Amino acid sequence: AEILTYANLRVLITLNLVYDTIAESDTQKLAYTLLADGGTLILTNPSGLGETTGGKTVKFTQWNPFAPENEHVGEALYAKLHGYLDSGAIQTNRVEVLPGGLGGIVAGLERLQEGKVSGAKLVVRPQETA
Structure with a gap:
């Protein structure tokens, strides 16, 4: 069996958008490799990738429902959270x-x-x- 490397994986699949929730060095590299030219990579940790090429965009997001600008969203979400869990709309x-x-x-x-x-x-x- 052929060993699957980043290079030959890129031949099999490319993605326009990747949301890396682990966002550690190895997963960032893999996600970036799978990203199509012009695509967007969203990370939940700061990027360790360095300079980007091929018109690829790398963004860092850290959403916090307790930040003052998000207070209304956090309050609404937490007010309904038990219902979402009970109905299965959100699963643990x-x-x-x-x-x-x-x-x-x-x-x-x-x-x-x-x-x-x-x-x-x-x-x-x-x-x-x-």
């Missing part, structure tokens, strides 16, 4: 509690590195440490 992240408290961290990290975790937050309960 799926979580997986790792057994063994702090002792479960290493195995959890190994699973992450091996790509064996998808669509879930790994949770450790320190009070369960033996």
Whole structure:
């Protein structure tokens, strides 16, 4: 099987808009690679990419419902949040509690590195440490 690199991945797919919610160095590079010329990359952490090329735009966003200019949005959202959760309009992240408290961290990290975790937050309960 061919090893999938950023270069050959770019041949398979390009995107006009990428919203990188992890926005760490590796995900920023991957997102930028997949970005079409003239496309926009939105990051939730400051960019570490340096100079952009191909008419690509990189933007940093950090929305805060408690900022004075967003107060009305935050109040409206939080007033309706329970209803959104009850109706399923907004769903919480799926979580997986790792057994063994702090002792479960290493195995959890190994699973992450091996790509064996998808669509879930790994949770450790320190009070369960033996």
